[in-house]
Amino acid sequence: MYSEAIELKEPTLIQVPPRLTVLEAVEFRKNCQELCQADTPPGKIIFDFSDTTFMDSSGLGALVSNFKLTKDKGIELLLKDVRPQVMAVLSLTGLNEVLPLEQTTNTETEKSTSKSEIVPPPTHPSIYSWIKRSIDVLGAIVGLVITAVLFVPIAIAIKLDSPGPIFFGQIRCGWMGKKFRMWKFRSMCANAEQMKSQVQNQIAGPLFKNDNDPRITKVGRFLRKTSLDEIPQFWNVLIGEMSLVGTRPPTPDEVEKYEVPEWQRLDVKPGMTGEWQVNGRSQIRNFEDVIRLDLQYQENWSLMYDIKLIFKTVFILFNKNSGAY
Structure with missing residues (x-):
């Protein structure tokens, strides 16, 4: 109807x-x-x-x-x-x-x-799965312990490399478009957001990517290559804003450009990893591919599928040709 x-x-x-x-x-x-x-x-x-x-x-x-x-x-x-x-x-x-x-x-x-x-609707089976949430909490606790161990050397490296804060918080859109602040170790210069308009976008659509982005610091490039810049997101997972596995968390300006069908990708929580991560996120050049991978995750989702993607992610992290730019 x-x-x-x-x-x-x-x-x-x-x-x-x-x-x-x-x-x-x-x-x-x-x-x-x-x-x-x-x-x-x-x-x-x-x-x-x-x-x-x-x-x-x-x-x-x-x-x-x-x-x-x-x-x-x-x-x-x-x-x-x-x-x-x-x-x-x-x-x-x-x-x-x-x-x-x-x-x-x-x-x-x-x-x-x-x-x-009043509880928001179960837009996807993964939303109110207590087992998935339990895995998220357990994984987040382990991840935060690792983050605490690595914090001192990473913080020192960031500070010695460029002036500015250790952490970088960016507003992203989560489940159903709810905005939250996603945390990372800072991998760019302190005024990166103000310089964005001066950097050429090498891909079409709402996404932004430049293979040789001049805003990325030397330490930042290493952090991105190893995905260490993302480990503070375990905090976002612990408090329920993100999941260990899910869709790519978009920025509000990306969502502003969505057509109605593309909003479907927000039916699940964004994840630290997912189909986009294990299928070469740095090589993805079309927004349509991101949508396809996110919808593919939603269609194929199961607890075992999440676990498989987690193991694939660990394998990818040790592949020298992986990682974000």
């Missing part, structure tokens, strides 16, 4: 389907786009969520896209009767504070549902 546009004099109502996943989300986006680009677009569009009890990352992506489109066109937008299951998704990403909402239903059960009882 797809979203159905109901033409009214003023405003225009779009009935959102019970499940807003990729197929429905694409249609949802298309309906809104057609309304906004009509010869006489409506002054106000209402998204009726009264029947919607499930929304994954694709649905979230379509909603964000529609919000930007209506804002650009100067069209008023309103989300009506958002159910608790969808509200949990909006709250996870902070969109409940951005999008205009109106509740007209008087369902007592929904009124009595506290925020603590």
Whole structure:
């Protein structure tokens, strides 16, 4: 069932389907786009969520896209009767504070549902797997012990090589697009973010890569080659923002450029390793390949598959031709 546009004099109502996943989300986006680009677009569009009890990352992506489109066109937008299951998704990403909402239903059960009882939807079997989470916690503890042992020599090397902090924190998008700060040992000069516009991007699409990026320090190049720059991410895994195995964590500016189907990669937690890691991440030159590998991980996921990818990653780290640039 797809979203159905109901033409009214003023405003225009779009009935959102019970499940807003990729197929429905694409249609949802298309309906809104057609309304906004009509010869006489409506002054106000209402998204009726009264029947919607499930929304994954694709649905979230379509909603964000529609919000930007209506804002650009100067069209008023309103989300009506958002159910608790969808509200949990909006709250996870902070969109409940951005999008205009109106509740007209008087369902007592929904009124009595506290925020603590509202759980975001299980967009993928791995999300609420307690065994996967247990492996993450155990692996993170071991990883943090290793990080503590290596901290002093790495910190000294970073400080002697270039001025600036030891750690580098960058905002990334996690499960369902929720933003978090991902930690690394600093491998670039302190003002690397400000210099990014001066460096040529050698790949097409939202990703950024330069094989000879001048911002990378001498110590940083070694840390990247050995992937030691990433071991502080064990902290992100321990607190549940990341997983040991998952999809590549994108930056917010990358997500800004996503089409609706590409949001599917956010249906699972980002990982320290994954298909993109063991399939030559430094050699990947197409954004489509990243999407393909991330969706391949989601499709093939199992606990045994995670364990296999972890062992493959360990093998890759000892391969002199592996590592990030």
